[in-house]
Amino acid sequence: MLDSYRDDIRDLDLFAGMKQESFEALMRGAYIQNFPPRIELISEGDTPDFLHIVISGSVDLFSSWNGRETSMATVRPVSTFILAATIKNAPYLMSARTLEKSRVALLPSEDVRAIFASDGAFARAIVTELAQCYRAVVKNTKDLKLRTSLERLANYLLRQQRHNGSPEFDLRMEKRRLASFLGMTPENLSRAFKGLEPHGIKVAGSRIIVHDIVALERFAKPSALIDRYDS
Amino acid sequence: MLDSYRDDIRDLDLFAGMKQESFEALMRGAYIQNFPPRIELISEGDTPDFLHIVISGSVDLFSSWNGRETSMATVRPVSTFILAATIKNAPYLMSARTLEKSRVALLPSEDVRAIFASDGAFARAIVTELAQCYRAVVKNTKDLKLRTSLERLANYLLRQQRHNGSPEFDLRMEKRRLASFLGMTPENLSRAFKGLEPHGIKVAGSRIIVHDIVALERFAKPSALIDRYDS
DNA sequence: GTGACGGCTTGACAATTATCAAGCGAAACA
DNA sequence: TGTTTCGCTTGATAATTGTCAAGCCGTCAC
Structure with missing residues (x-):
């Protein structure tokens, strides 16, 4: 079962440079x-039992406090999540749930x-990964x-547009979750889409x-x- | 000159475990x-020339966009900053300026x-440091x-209270900067302090x-x- | 088909937060 | 001792954002 995805995992930057022996040891367990x-994979506050790697599907990282909830990030294949908690052996700061059927x-x-303690190449790969994650969160802040x-919405759409390479594209997530990710309410997002119409945006469903x-970039x-995302 | 602080630097978690030879090599340059x-040490967008270590004084990390500016963090002795940019050799995401006379x-x-590439212990120490930074930014988000x-203000005060160990303490930064750090305007911070009076807070200057x-915790x-900060 | 459901939208309204302008007061300076 | 400066505060007002309620409209199960 695992063997079918072994190569996908090995190809990740995180695992590509490590000793074969280390990789084998990792795969063994x-x-x-x-x-x-919509299955909750991990809950914030729990102690990390596993490093997770999304092979297919997608996963939502979110956090809660005082009855409120906010979407922090979306994990898409093939990549890991909650690496920092795993390494530090510290409680998860975020929860994770599948958005769709996922492997x-x-x-x-x-x-x-x-x-990590025995394979220097692996340690160095983790550094690169964590530095990347850190910088992503700083940008988000x-x-x-x-x-x-x-x-925020305007810039999000520009990033999506650049990512897709086409001036026309579909939102890759539910609007309610996009709203949460952007730090606003669904109602407000709806109005924000309207508010961007004078700046070169047209919306039809997703x-x-x-x-x-x-015009959009000017705004x-x-x-x-x-x-x-790079740099 | 450097020699007087060599031990302080060596005692940092980041440098404590590395080979003596590596440390010497680092210190050589x-x-x-x-x-x-109020001196700007680095500007966001620049390429990292140096890893910085605050020996004394304090440094403000801040970011700007479109004429707006926000304070991201305060660096106090003895600790490093902009490690991620240095390791990735990617542009600074934040600027830094001294808050007071600093070494x-x-x-x-x-x-x-x-x-980093040659000393595994150093690489592992960097991992720990970056994981810590990453988790700090996630908490902030x-x-x-x-x-x-x-x-946010109420919880900030609780954190300070806990850190000081006393129910009475001085703010360690200008209110305008605290406001910026907490993501609000100085005017709003002023009103927020008033708003916390029914929740067990008294303010007299700083x-x-x-x-x-x-009562404060209840709120x-x-x-x-x-x-x-730990965990 | 038909009805139920859920997500999205809209409008009215309220809360939060920002902006602008003025004034206060402590520290720095002449 | 006055004067200036600068950060902080306050009030009035505006902009932004959130809340609540209702309705729309697709999808999906029956």
Whole structure:
């Protein structure tokens, strides 16, 4: 079962450079599990038992406090999540639930920490991964603190547009979750889409048409230091 | 000059476990510099030349966009900053300026990356450090997205109270900067302090008196997964 | 088909937060 | 001792964002 995905996992930057022996050791305790949609994989506050790798499907990372909930990120194949908690052996700061039918590889946390301690190449790969994650969260914080919700939506759409390469694309998530991810209510998101119509956006259901990129960019003022996923 | 602080640096978790030879190599290219208050040490977007270590004084990390500015964090001795940018050799996401007269050690980025590649213990220490930073930023994001500004202030005061160990303490930063750090305007912070008076807070200038911790906690609902710096 | 459900939208309204302008007061300075 | 400066506070007002309630409209099960 696991063997079918072994190569996908090995190809991840995180595992590509490590010793074959280390990789084998990691795979020995690992296994694959399939989940239906909307299953909670981990709950914030729990102690990390496994490093998770999304093989197919997608996973929502979210957090709650005082009866409120917010979507923090979406994990898409093939990538890991909650690496930091696993390494530090500290409680999860976020919960995770499947958004759709998903296949997930589970690597026992203790194995990960053991190999981390013994395989320098693996340790270095983890550094790169964590640095990447850290910088992504910093960018997100800048987005939240420096922009209004309308500006956040505008820049989100520009990022999607760039990612898709086409001026016309579908939102990859429910609007309610997009709203939560952008730090606003669904009602407000609905109005924000309306508010972007004078800036070159047309919306039809989950279909977005950027019919005037220049106008949208003039309004959104995208910045490499907030909106570029690379760098 | 550098020698006087060599031990302080070596005692940092980041450098404590590395090979003596690696540490020597790092120190060889390093030097100490003194800065007056309000000097900009680095600017976001620049390429990292040095890993910075605050030896004394304090440094504000902040970001700007579209004419707006927000304070992201305060670095106090003895600790490093912009480690992620240094390791990835990617542009700074934040700027840094001294808040007061400060002493800073500068380690050439190339040296740091070279030792990172050759010394496994150093790589592992960097992992721990980055994981810590990552989790801190995630907590900050939760604070921003899940709480109102009044709740953020209340929890900030509780954290300070806990840190000081006394129900009475001084704010460690200008209120305007605290406002920016908490994601609000100075005017709003002023009103927020007033708004916390019914919840056990008294304010006299920069002096804070928590005269009813229970009431404050009842309102603030602090959470380990947002407000604890350790874990 | 038909009805129920759920997500999205809309409108009215309320709460939160920001902006602008003015004034206060402590520290710095002449 | 006055004067200036600067950060903080306050009030009035505006903008932004959230809440509540209702309705729309697709999907899906029966």
